[in-house]
Amino acid sequence: MGYAHYTLSDGREAGYGVEAICDKEGCDTEIDRGLGYLCGENPDGWRSEEEYGCGNYYCGSHQPDHECPSQGCGKFDPTGNLSCHRPAGHDGEHRDPDGSGFTETEEGEE
Known part of the structure; x- marks a missing residue:
């Protein structure tokens, strides 16, 4: 395409x-x-x-x-550079745009 x-x-x-x-x-x-x-x-x-x-x-x-019915998760990977590309409230791990999983870190955690 x-x-x-x-x-x-x-x-x-x-x-x-x-x-x-x-x-x-x-x-x-x-x-x-x-x-x-x-x-x-x-x-x-x-x-x-x-x-x-x-x-x-x-x-x-x-x-x-715009009141999207399927908003993004909004969580970021530990580097803060990649956001999760799954819908808000999803089950399971977060995924970046390439489909790789990541664990969210709490603010201030290194």
């Missing part, structure tokens, strides 16, 4: 080459349907059930606050 232009399972066109409007109702901010505006890691049709995100595309103002 190329990322400039492709078709989602719901028939919408997506990719960084596709001009669009933010998916937040009432927002008319112009965006593209590239991965940078996507809620989650993969668009619908390519997303596993273990991934967070709703698969919609939001502007910078609405990306962090």
Whole structure:
């Protein structure tokens, strides 16, 4: 799959080459349907059930606050560089974007 232009399972066109409007109702901010505006890691049709995100595309103002029904875990690995890419409240270990497991450390623990 190329990322400039492709078709989602719901028939919408997506990719960084596709001009669009933010998916937040009432927002008319112009965006593209590239991965940078996507809620989650993969668009619908390519997303596993273990991934967070709703698969919609939001502007910078609405990306962090759009009442996503499948929010990310939000926990980080011990280095603080990689976040868990599983849904909030998941069971089992945390996983980074490559699928490798990690154990969260408490703040201040080394």
